[in-house]
Each structure stands twice: as C-alpha cells, then as structure tokens.
Amino acid sequence: MRSTDWLQLALYIGALALITKPLGIYLTHVLDARGTTWLDPVMKPLERLTYRLMGVVPEKEQDWKGYTFAMLLFSLAGCLFTYAILRLQHLLPLNPQGLGPLSPHLAFNTAVSFTTNTNWQSYGGESTMSYFSQMVALTLHNFASAATGIAIAAALVRGIARQSATTLGNFWVDLVRTTYYLLLPICVVFAIALVSQGMIQNFSPYTKARLVEPYKVPVEKKNDKGETVLGADGKPVMEEQTIDEQVIAQGPMASQIAVKMLGTNGGGFANANAAQPFENPTPLSNFLQMLSIFAIGSALTYYLGRMTGNQGHGWSVWAAMMAIFLAGALVCWWAEASGNPIHHGLGVAAADGNMEGKEIRFGIFNSALFATITTAASCGAVNSMHDSFTALGGLVPLFNIELGEIVIGGVGAGLYGMLVFVVLAVFIAGLMVGRTPEYLGKKIQSYEVKMAMLSLLVLSLSILGFSAWASASEWGLAGLNNVGPHGLGEILYAFSSATGNNGSAFAGLTANTPWYNTTLGLAMLIGRFLMIIPIMAIAGSLVVKKASPPGAGTFPVSGVTFTALLVGTVLLIGALNFFPVLALGPIIEHFLNAQGTLY
C-alpha cells in the first residue's frame, strides 16, 4: 500500500467529485424535454427527425405504466434485433475472419446480456463476434441500455420531485435526448482520447506476428475427424505442438470502449477486456476508464439533489455511496497487497502482494481499485482476473454486486437501486422522529414499502435461488473448474453478476453451456426488469402525492446522520442476506487459505 497509490486514490475521488456537479447540471438540461444545450445547433434537427420517424410527440408525457411499457417494448425489440443479427452473423458484412453464427442459447444469453446493460460475455469477443456484430448488435445496446437506465432513474427522480402530478416524462424523449446529448458526444471525445493513448480503431483483419522465441505446448492429439485420440489408459494422448506465431486481433475498438465504460456496460471488445494492451494501453487510459465508469452515476446524484430542490440530499446519497466504495476499495487493496498466505509460508511471497491474474502494467493497486469500481458500478469491465484474487479480495467485488450495485452503480440503475434503500431507510428510521415516514415531504406508505421490498426480494431470490440450483445440480457442477468454497464462490459470482447486471465474471466457470447460458440469461432479465417495474410503481405512486413543507419536525435527508443511516440500512438490509452463503464461499475459503488449503 504505497504512498503513490494513496495519492492516486485521492486523485481519483477528487476528480470524481469535481466532475459530479458540472455533469449533473448538464444532466438537468439533457433530461428536460425543453432543455437547451450548446449542442442544440447540431443535435436538435437530428432529435426532431428521430421523433418524426418514431412517431413520438415529445410534449406528450407518460404515466408510470405508459413509461414502463414503452421501456419494455423498446428493450424487447432491441433484444430480438440483436438475437437475429447474432444468429445470422455469417450472412452479414464486416466479417473478415468469416466467423460463424452463434448457438441459440449463446445468442439468447448475449442478446439479453447487452439489452440489460449486463454485458456478461459467455463468449470471447475476438473469436466469436464479427465487426458487424460488435458495432451494430452490441454497441447499439451499449448506448440504448445505458440510456434506458438513465431514463428510468430520471423518471423516478421526477416522481419524487413532482407534486400532485401523474406523468413521469416521455420514455422516448429521455432515451433519444440521453443518447444524442449525453452519451454520443462524450463518447466521441472519450474515444479520441483513448486513441491518443494507443487504442486501436480500424476494420483490418487480424494481424499475425512471428514469435521471437517459438515455444512448444502439449496438446491433445486429434484424429482426422477432429476427435481426441484416447490412449490405453483412457486418457487423451498428448503431443507437442510448436507455437511460432501469434494472432493479434484488430477492430474498431475505441468507439466501443468509450461507451462500454461510460455506459457501465463493461462488455469487452477482446476477451481479456481492459487487461488487453490495445483495450487499455496506458496508466492514463486506465485512470480515464475508471473515472468514466463512475462519471454519469455520480452526476445523477447531483441531478437528484437539483431536481428535488435539496442539494444536500444529493450529496448525502453520494457520500453514502463513496463511504461504501472506499471501504470496499481499501479492503480489496489491503487483501491483495497482503498477498497469498501460502506464499508467505513458503517464504516466496512477492513483496508486492498477490500478483496472480494481474496485469503487470497495472499492479496490485490499480487492479484492486478497478475491480472495486467495476463491481460497485454495474460495469463489469475488468483489468485483472477476479477469480485469482485472494478470498477476501475477491469477496469485495462479489459483495459490491450483491448489495445491488448501488454504490454509484450502473448508469441510472445505481441511483434507482440506491433510492430503494433510501425509501426503506426513511421508512424505518423516519418513524423514530415521531412522524409517519416522509421522504422529501412525501408520505412513504404501504404501497411504496411493498414495492421497495419486492425489488429487494427479486434480487436476493434470483441470486440465491439460481446459485443454489446450480450448486446442487449436475449441469451446474459440470461447468466448475474449481472445487470447494472457491467453486461455490464462482457460481455465486456468476449469478450475482447476471442478476446485478454487472457482467464481470469470476471466470473459472465454463458458462457457455445451454444450462448456464439460459439460467444466466433469465437471471439478467429478472435482475433488470423485475427490479425496474416495482421501482417505476414507486415513482408512479410518489408523483401523485403532495409534499408537506419541511419544518423542524421533518425527517432530515441530508447531512452526516442521514448518510450514516443510509449506509447502515444498505449493509443491514441489503447485505446481511448474503452472509450465510458468503460464509460458505469466500469467508471459509479465507480461513482455509490461512491454514494452507487452496482451491
């Protein structure tokens, strides 16, 4: 835990705090149908044209049901569109490698994954996806799913801020404006910045390079039909193969990476994601990528404060997120820096901690920080192998996801997820000031409590239910490459990541099987839409309420006390559910590691 690393941590949080306000103010303009931005001269005609083509009347607002229905319709259409492209990839252009169509279950999994802003990848990008698939089928969702999340968050904030109203805005308008005025322009600038750091952006076929130092690897011997030849002992016969060239993937990377980070999508262009040199060339690109993951989510808290006329509340929510984030980052960093206890026992401990599965260029701190950020937000991009983290180091990302990714969180999703906890915190603790609970003057009653709890129930039921099923069934165990608590951690991570729409993987799990692709796909759908529906119902119920004016007896939703309360609520109600299963997974693994048992 070096001082330069501390400095970078401070720099990171400082930079984030600095961009929160300007970006938040910009959001208030973007998310207002009549708002004006300096991009109007360029984008306004395009915006109008889009409305005309879609047949949208931008002035006509929708109630919560209309808004939600529009969102579901849009998501369904996008999902089917992507599914079709992936299945027909071989017939479509921009496929210099001649890659074939995806299997139905993989196409389902991938289409759902990108629609839900999860970007779980059961495939390796460069060996599965054509440039067309990457750019059209997937990048489309990188924008659309991010814009959808922001739209839902904006609708919820309007529900809180407006009084005695019925409508929450127009989904199509929010979608279009977020894409045109927020995501596209920032991505253009960001992509150029990334290219300046050495990221590639081309349509070339993959390059082959001769190795300076060819090497031999044992591979299973295949017969003419491509089947593995078995020896007398029933094991595959091995033969040596000389590797003397390397295939270097190319492609339009920068354009996809910009939105991958900014929209907390996380789906890598390359299989190695942000650990691949082209996808994350320099320390600066690494820093910018980490910053862009949190940027919009952080700005949305400012938007919340601005819209509700209580900026202190916005900052309190931000502070609560930061508190949980910092705690996680420090634990993860410390655990990784402490290294592997068994190495210590053998006297071979590296001075710089647990380097297994980490990119040398980034080292312990930047790997730990990136892992915490990508799971705190529902990004899922990775620059190191989370599976190779120490038990406690790996617990942090898993824990972040299981909290519901409300620490900054996915763009929009983080805010609306956190607001569920705000509603619960206000309901439980609000009583303690001697009033029936109010959130910013609006009564929190049975309906809101019911819906808030429903969304929490969905999260924990999906993660625990699917994980339990997988851990006790053949199809689940078949995919496992590790045993014991670590294997359980891998299964748990997969379903947490899918339900939480994170998309990062513990790996170590062969997930490209019909069973895993299907169950993970379902978990993603549940984690996205079954969360959004109750949350929109809360928005619909709050928007019609009248707010009582604040007074000395009003429950304070800003300040240190509220921040502490919110953190406590998140930990007590959100996290404790997972304690038993975490004990069976990473926690016991930690203690066993300490005793010298590895998995």
Added chain:
Amino acid sequence: MTRKAPSLFDGKIVGPAIADSFRKLHPAHMIRNPVMFVTMVGAILTTVAIFTAGAERGFIAQLALWLWFTVLFANFAEAVAEGRGKAQAAALRKARSDTTARRLLAGREERVPATHLRKGDLVVCEAGDVIPADGDVVEGIASVDEAAITGESAPVIRESGGDRSAVTGGTRVLSDRIVVRVTMEEGHGFLDRMIALVEGARRQKTPNEIALTILLAALTVIFLPVCVTLKPFGVYSGTVFSIPVLTALLVCLIPTTIGGLLSAIGIAGMDRVMQRNVLAMSGRAVEAAGDVDVLLLDKTGTITLGNRMATEFIPAGGVPVSVLADAAQLASLADETPEGRSIAVLAKQKFGLRGREVAEPHAQFVPFTAQTRMSGVDFPALNGKPARKIRKGAADAVRAHVESLGGSFPQDMVRGVEDISRAGGTPLVVADGRDVLGVMHLKDVVKGGIKERFSHLRRMGIRTVMITGDNPLTAAAIAAEAGVDDFMAQAKPEDKLARIREEQARGHLVAMTGDGTNDAPALAQADVGVAMNTGTQAAREAGNMVDLDSNPTKLIEIVEIGKQLLMTRGALTTFSIANDVAKYFAIIPAMLMATFPAIAPLNVMRLQSPSSAILSAVIFNALIIIALIPLALHGVRYRPIGALAVLRRNLLIFGAGGIIIPFIGIKAIDIIIATIHLV
C-alpha cells in the same frame, strides 16, 4: 384528571394474559401476524423433529421449547396490552347496567328498557335517574355526574340549547329535570364505543401499522430463501444443515422482536391516550396526531385564562392614582363579573385597599345595562360628605356621560385610551360625577407557561395558530405575548374551516379543538379534531377524539403521544433488524464448525459449542421480547429537541445499541448454558 395506569405487571392483568397467550395460538389469529406465524410453523417443525432426532434430541427439544416461548411471549405482550384496556372497559361496563328509560310518548310517560329506545325518542330524566342513552337536552337544565366516563366526580351542567346540551348514556342526573332526545341507540352509544375501543375489540390496523407489517412480512419472505437455499449449498459443501438448525437461524433473522410487539405498541398507544382522559375514536387518529404540524387553538380558554383582567390604573392628569384605584374598586364591588372582580383585586394588590363590604352603607349599585353601557355606584350625601356618582365603562359611553353632566373628557385620557387599545387591551374609563379620574387597562391574561409550551411545540416542528374573535390589534398583541406563530382575528366558524383547508392544501396536517356545533365542520375537516366532552353532540360526532376533561391544552399531550407511538415502532424495528448482526455471528460459525473447523475465528463471541451458540441466540431472541414489553407499553420517551437530534439519539440507542446488546446478551446466555450444562 388522569386515570391511573395499572402497574405494568399487575396480577389481575398478567393472569388472564398468560391464558390468552395460549388462546392466541389459534392459526386464524396467528396468520394476522406473518412474522410470528412463520415462527410458530418453525416451532411446529422443530417439535416434530424431536421425534426423529437421534443423539441431538435434548438440544432440539430445547430449541423447540424456546421457539414456542418466542411465540407465546409475543402473544403475551399483546395480551398484556389488551388486558390493560380490558380493565378499563370493565369499569366502564358497570356504568351501563340495565337502565329503565322514562319515555315520553304523546305527552305521556312510560317506562321501557333502555334497549327499546330508538333514535328521536324523548326521555325524561330527574334527579337520581341514569340517562338511558346518548342524546341532546331539549328541555330544562340539570347537573349531571359524568364520573362514569370522565372519572371526574364534580358534576357538570347540562342544559337545552347552546353548546352544553349533549348528555351521555350511563351518566347520572344529580338535580333537576331534563328532557333528552335520543341520538344514539343502545349498542352504538358513546359508552359502548368507548368500551369497544379500550378493549381493542374493534381495533383495526392503522395505515402505518399496515405498512410496517408489510415490511416485516417482506423481510420474513426475504430471509426464507436465505435459509432454504442453505440446504443445497450445504449439500455442495458436504455438510448437512438440519431442519431445526435452519429454523433457528430463520427465526433469529426474521424480525420477531418488533413482530411480536407491534400490536402491543399500538394498543398501548391508545391506552396512553385514554389515561389522559381522551377518547380516540381510532388508532388512526392517534397516529395522525404524531404527524400534525399545525395546531389551531381557540384563544379563550386555551391560550388565555378566558377573562379579561385589570392590570393597570392610568390616572387622568392631576388625579392621584390611589384615588382612581379607590373609585374603581368602589365601582366594582358589586360587579360579580370576572372583570369586575379583577379590578377589586388589583386595587387591593397595588394599593392595599381592602375590599370593603358590599353592604357599604347607603351605597346604591348601578348595574350594567345595554343602554348606558356603564356600571357603578351612587352614594347619597351623608355626614358632610358630598354625594358621589362613580361610573366605569367604555370610553365613548363615559365621555357621553360626563359631557351630559357638563364635564369634559381630558385630552390625555383620549391618548391613554388609544394607547391601551393599540396594545390590544380594553380601556375602561372611571368617572366620579363629571370628573374623569382615569382609565383602567383590562387585558387578556395569557396562561402561565403557555409561551414555553409553544416554543416547545415549535421545536417539535409544530406551528400554532391562534383563533380569536377579537379585532386584529388585540389579537396581534395577545399573539405576541403568548408566542404563537400566527393568528386569525375576527374569525368566524367558517373561517376556521377555510383555514384548515388552506393549510391542508399546502400539505400540512392540522389539529384543532372545538366544542360548539358550529365547530363541527372544522372538527370533521381537521386531521385531528378533539371535541370537548362538554360540547354538543354534533361536535363530539364530528371530531375523531373527545377530551373527557374538556381541556383544550390537552391537544399538545395528544400530539406527543402520537409521536411517541410512532417513535416506539421505529425504534423497535431498528433494534430488531440491527440484532441480526450478532445472531449471524452466533449461528453461522456454529453451523459450519462441524465441517469446517477453520471457521473458528468467525466465532467472535467465543461461544462454548455450536449447540450452545444456536440455543443462546434463540433464547436471546425470545427473552428480548419480554424484556422490551415495558418499553413497548410505555413508549420511547419523546423530547422536543428537533428531528435531527431525535434521530441521532434514537439511531445511537436503538441502531448502534441494537447491534451491540445482543453480542453481550448472547454471550451471557451462553455462559449460563455452559455453566448449568444445558447442552
């Protein structure tokens, strides 16, 4: 008067409550409380497991026993709270012994049982009769003993017309004769409703209670899969989690503490209101009282003592003040109005002038009439003293009087009168013959301590609005003196209603008190309408609370009780949820210990054995319900220190405390278990 609260664990209440705890095990009753229902199902499952268990039978039997205790303790808490209400109901019921009514039918009296009375019937009640049903006095005046419902032994006057016409069935006429028109039939009367309310028989869950029940049920539903999925996770990990152990974990995690005490808190809240001699028509009203942020208070009787009092003598130029005081006292000796008496008292206090006998020789008292608008006293010329004609009255009346006698109204007095009026007081000018002696300052006297009360309310976040029929000048002066936040001058009953609607439209919750029939619409519109028991039937029907003591200041106490009720719920919910941390740290290591001894460091409490750890957690979980019954019944103390400070305080006590206390409690129980070798 306040009713004496029965001591917490009064034998008369505890006995039946224990029996009730078992009676309440009926599934139809249990299902109303999802948390405790799940606990009971767990207890049944564990009980069944005793018979299939092997070596662990003793441990499982103890688990089952404590799970049953958990359910019974929760039932007991509810039964105790209800028992306190029932004790009051029994006292009320005595008043409603079978009564015979003297019904007037076409001018003839006939005796019928009270149960036969119908709405609109006329009944006669004379001294000694029990009034057979609720109604309005339509004829006559009588003193009535209402001790049966108010507990107050001093009789009250009930008369036809006006705001004191309502009588309550079950009360007794002490003197005179009245004719009552029945407004409520037997079984629906005030007393019946009161009995039903305090007994809790018709108790319905309040909106906030329903919301909280949903939260608790949802938490239970969330913890259910947490525990159920441990079974397959256990299979994966090569360890078997038995049903009793998983049940123990579930019961410890679900919020049994607040689940068990929730209804007791609600009943006790109603009960506390009742102890203040206020009858809340529903729990909803008590809950709403906690939310009130605007109080409309009538000036008279609530803020001021109700009568104007003389506070100052301002003599006219050249007149010694003692002369003025003396004359004023003489003029007031026969004046039995409170104002008149206050003048005599002030003169005595300030100048030591003894209240002379009213029978001052030859004095001729001149009473106040609407024509002269003056009162006073005349002395004939006697023993060399000249005849005197002392008058006191409104400035213009006295001016006309002295001018008619050839005198003049001094300029300084005109100013004095104006000054008093501007200060919100009433000037009363005193003249002796044709000479104006001076002016007295009569003003409303604000009740002692009321200013502190209002600043106390302000800190609670409640705004007070004074309603008065006075002119704006007077109203402003009194408002400033009493420290109210706002006032409504020259208010008519319609204005009250309009004001309430206006406040409500701005999102405020309004409480008010009232007694007259013309208050009824406002009482009905207010979120909390407290009708005075001395008020009319219409007012009592319109409000959602009736103050049996007819004390308008009581509203403040009601608000505090409402707040206390809500705070207690929030505090125990927080406590209950915070408790889970320690229980996890007790049970989870215990569950894993057999298969993974490496988990030992997670057993931070260093509990003796897995069985002892699990049992300790379950025992703590059960005992904490009993331990918190007093808090549930008395309520968390409310301090008017502002929402933020209250929140901080309660978060510290019930949030942080809720995390720490079970660690200590479970460890203590574990030591006891190990000492006496229970497992």
